[in-house]
Amino acid sequence: MILVETPRRKLVTQLVNWGHWFTLLNIVIAIIIAAIYILNSPAPGTPLGTLYLFTNWFSHIGFLTFFGFVILILPMCYWVQNAKVVKVTASVTAAIALALLAFDALLYNKYGVHLSFGSANLIRDEAQTALAEFGWQQWGFLFLLFVVWLSFQLIVANALWKRIERLQKRKLGLPITTFFVTCFVASHAMHVWADANLYQPIVRQDDMFPLSYPAKAKTLLAKYNLLDIEDYQQRKELQFNQNITGIAYPSEPIYCPVDSANKVAILILMDGDLPASLPGLMRVENNFGVNSSTDNAISSVVYGLPELYHNALKGYTPILFDLPQTQGLNVSVYLNKESNKDASWSDFKQSWQDFKLGLNSGTSNLSVGFIDSEQLTELLAQNVVNEYKIMLSTFANNTNFSQSLMTNFSVNHSISNREDLAPTALRLLGCNAPAKAYSTGTSLTHANTSDYVVSTKGNRVMLFTPTNRFEVLSNGNVRAYDLQTGEEVFNQVDVNLLSQAIKKLSRFSAKQKN
Template sequence: MTKLQNQFLTKEQTIRSTTWGHHFIFLNCLLAILSGFTYVYGAPQTESFISFVYLIATWLGQISFLVFLCFLIFFFPLTFIGNFKVYRIISIVVAFLLHILLLVDAKLFLSLKVHLSWSVVSLMIRDLTFNTGLNFNFMYIAIPLVIFLELVFARLATREIYRQEVRNNYFPAIVMTVVTACFITSHGIYIWADASNYEKITNLRSVYPAHYPMTAKSFLTTHGWIEDITAQGNGSSTSNIAYPLTEIKFEEKNVQKNIVTIFINGLSYSDLDADTTPNLIKLKMDNLSFENHFLPYDDLYNNLFASWFGLPIQYEEIFTSHSVENVSNDVMQKEEYLMRGFISAVNGAQGEKLARMTGMNTNNKLKNLSSDIVLLNEAADFIEKNSEHRMAVTLSLNSLLNMNSIEAHKRHLKLLDSQINKFLSKLEEMNLTDRTMIIISSSMGNKFIGGTSIYSKKKQRVPFIIINPDAENKGVTRNVLTSSFDINPTIAVEILGVTTPCVNYGIGDDVLALEQRDYIPTTQGNNLLLISQDAVTIYKRNGKVVTTTEEEIRPARANLENLIRAMRDFNRFKK
């Protein structure tokens, strides 16, 4: 008899817990929807009515779906404890923790436009002091407020199940019908937007946490209407890359400028002196010079890719294999620019690789020459013959990389300094300098400069000189941090009149409009590097963080904000 009574009481307690849980979850769903409005506030600006409808429908649908999912995973199984009092206590604690996670995720999205993930959580766990670069002071108010609301919700849910009178309350049913309709509607709108490539909606994909909308391709593949291309093992594809992020718009400049880019590879900033490079020193003093220009990689080809696309090397393989053109190239073709490249002192395989990367592997657009001197002469002849056309000419001088001693390097650099000066004098004689922007830099530092650190700032710091016809840029020295990533955006904006923001086609900026930045992000093997004015911060694969200078390497604390911003920059063009 006692056993039957206990079974009856357990069943009654389970039924009571289930009924109470439904009321409790409904109230928490309303609170989660209210908190989730943060994502609507922090979302990119909607540019059409349909995208606004999608944003609101997804807000109501996705947040309520997450609450329903939490009910199935946590709250429903707990009802089988068979103890109503214990169930209420555990439910309040679980609901409180889930709301705090939602608030932390909302803070990350507002500040960094990312959501909680295992990598982010592991960083927070390692940095128990929360000294991560983010301000979580709002938690001092949020935590007691959430605790108070959970206690109120528990009390209201308890009162509801003990209410004597029977009443028809349609409000919960109406709310659940609306949010369910919103959930289905948002996925339907996204399928349409993906099928028609409507970027004003597809760009909102990552606004909400744990949101994985069905795409047109996945929907059609699931129903057998198209073949699953990824299952056929055809290799890499550009389907998982979005480049550029939006349509590139440009306005034709009043004065059409040519662009000549000269990379003196093997030259570091410290190589400049009055005896060896008097002409480069004079060019630096008389024009626009950026004093803190750093190469992101310790490899010639990688730095040339960074300069050409303004993107990290992670995109190189897929871009080269699918002949993806950079934004500047695309606009130049529309503007009927004559594009040519000249490289020297590289083997045939490297030349072919550069030709594929730059898209100059047709019609002999990229010439591989024996030496720097021959290159400068051929380039001058080409420019003279085509002086009536708009031109984009890139010179890659590589003889310094083949020097076998410091003395030989210095002798050749002195010769190169005078030859470059002659080349520029020829351009002036052709009356081209008043309508030509000339960029002088390097894509590889002096190999004879060593260092104990993983990244040698002395070696990787290279000259960056812009000879611009505009009078206001004469004799100007700037100390902002710049890198190879900035060259393509600078050409796009200043020469081609591209009005689309640089973030849509690169991780660099137009250096002529650049304000000071905190760091330059790059990678080395499995390490993430943040190059700042004073040091280089290295985030290693094993989670350790060190700060390096030319003199020492010392442990450092992770800055979550900087780390996530850098990771977001690197993954910006991945779907």
């Protein structure tokens, strides 16, 4: 018995084969468009994170495009008997879908959100503004652009249709399918592992692409008792994003007067520790400093913010300098080494002779000097100690991160750190604006409401209490050390305290792209 393929069956086979090749071409185009998401997102920073990025990029965009084919185009290949209608409909659908993908990519680039009901109000407001500015030329250009794009899809659809038999002989279906399936499985497997370990280079990519719902360790591993859910929840609560690309500095407007009669000096000794005693100065206990470089230490002093924000702060003038100067006070800064190249406050820098003269003569209201031991001796004349409110500290790198601090005024903090110096200076100058608007520190002249200080060093959150130092890694793991011995201890971690400290650190982070 000879079975002859009917014309209808032959047409369906050709349409389905054509649909697969048409979809493959549009997958490639969609992947190219999706590169916009990657180019406008922080780099993973690790080989594993980069591997996940590429596997997720190819597999997720490929899956979305193929899913669109299965839902919208494949049924037509069986139901519609006119090949031309199928090709035209598929071309229009592909042109609209890829245009929406490009629009979503541009929306993500500008606002860090995807097309969704949640972003509808933002899109509506932006559309109203854009439409109000559009003339007939802009509308004509957009229409022409879409016509060109649609024409490209129609040309491609017809070209593939004419060559479908030749393409089928290449037998590329299996290797292409294997590649995308391998990327899909690998990306989800890596994400399950990363989610279980809160591995930031992978986890922070969760919302990079639209309609992305990667497999989670909580739902997969915990179901089979392969994950300690309590430990996971604790680490997830302490998870911290170290990649700050935007900053709200200050976090709110600052309105406060300063008194021209007040004089403040911040002196940082950069080549050793302070003498055991200095005339007129008192030593402050439990003061800490955390920075991975001299530049970061300097920035922590002048901005009153931890290392986490220093890259984002480039170009911002420190409130410590800007606020007094705009109200007519004389501000002078001296660096004994040109280690900090931040041009945003270079206008405040002075030569050693000018800085010393301003301090000794009392003509400078705020003097911030990063000096050596010999220069310290020249500055601490009795008239300076009597006339200025002085904060004298060091950049010494001790194993327990303690920093020597001496003042000639009463300190009401049981524990303090380097970020407290800027708000203290502004308070001493007469500014009563809340320090939380521009610093993670607080004024040393006011009683602190918490018994800890928090800062960052590299990818670690550093929290100090009077007895312990806690280090929180980016994946939420916590290690505790005794301040006296420096040895690791295994005390019960106060998750609420650490979570509160992390929220305090995050206060100046502008809304980031997800």
